[in-house]
Amino acid sequence: MDSWVDGRPGDALSLKDRGLAYGDGLFETIAVKGGQPLLLDRHLQRLAEGCSRLAMAADHGLIRSELLAYAAVLGEGVLKLILTRGDSLRGYAADPAAAPRRILQGNPPVVYPPAHGQQGVRLFPCATRLSIQPALAGLKHLNRLEQVIARAEWQGTDCAEGLMLDLEGRVIEGVFSNLFLVRDGVLVTADLRRCGVAGVMRAELLFQAKSLGIPTEITDISLEHLQQADEVFVCNSVYGIWPVSACAALSWPVGPLTRKLQGIACALLDA
Incomplete structure (x- = not known):
């Protein structure tokens, strides 16, 4: 498309x-089903x-009206919205008169092996660490070189x-997902005030729970906490939940x- x-x-x-020049912008990756963008309000x-x-x-x-119109044409698949600050003057200073640029891209539905959701997945322990920057923590910004x-x-x-830790050794998230663990019946996820992406499915699962x-x-989650967990899973707004x-x-x-x-997430993404 x-x-x-x-x-x-x-x-x-x-x-x-x-x-393009500075990664100065944001993006959202949105599942589309039946011409409707799912979890749109959270995005x-x-x-x-x-x-x-x-x-x-x-x-x-x-932006909302364009997303709805584009999703209706796409029908089924994955919609990516990129919002940049627009054109730049030379140097880092932004042009206050520049209008943000809206980019919409459509892709076919992503097909993952059914075993990911049924038997669970293995995580690769990444050596790359997430830098600590509270000013950007939680944002789905365009600077994704760490990932x-x-x-x-x-x-x-x-x-x-992959499993990603921060520079101080805290367990934060997956490369393209958020991570949860269950310990003694409590649903636990990482504090993202220092780094990481505050995922849409993460927010929805916390609300549903x-x-x-x-x-x-x-x-904060340590490797010891992860080791002691009763259950572990990762999630995002395209595939829902994969047990780890x-x-x-x-x-x-x-x-x-x-x-x-996982049943709740599947229902949300089948809406």
């Missing part, structure tokens, strides 16, 4: 675009938070995802809370 640039079909950008909430923190004056009503380097660390299909009376905790069966010498069963939340 053709890409759209600022609401019109196109595949060309200005060489002055700040997203737009995160985008608005990112725009606020980066001081980007975007027209969020226009690019981490993803290059393993080849083949033995591992479906609280609604069901499942205790939740957002805290192993990482290096560690292993975990696919537990009942993982299965319960």
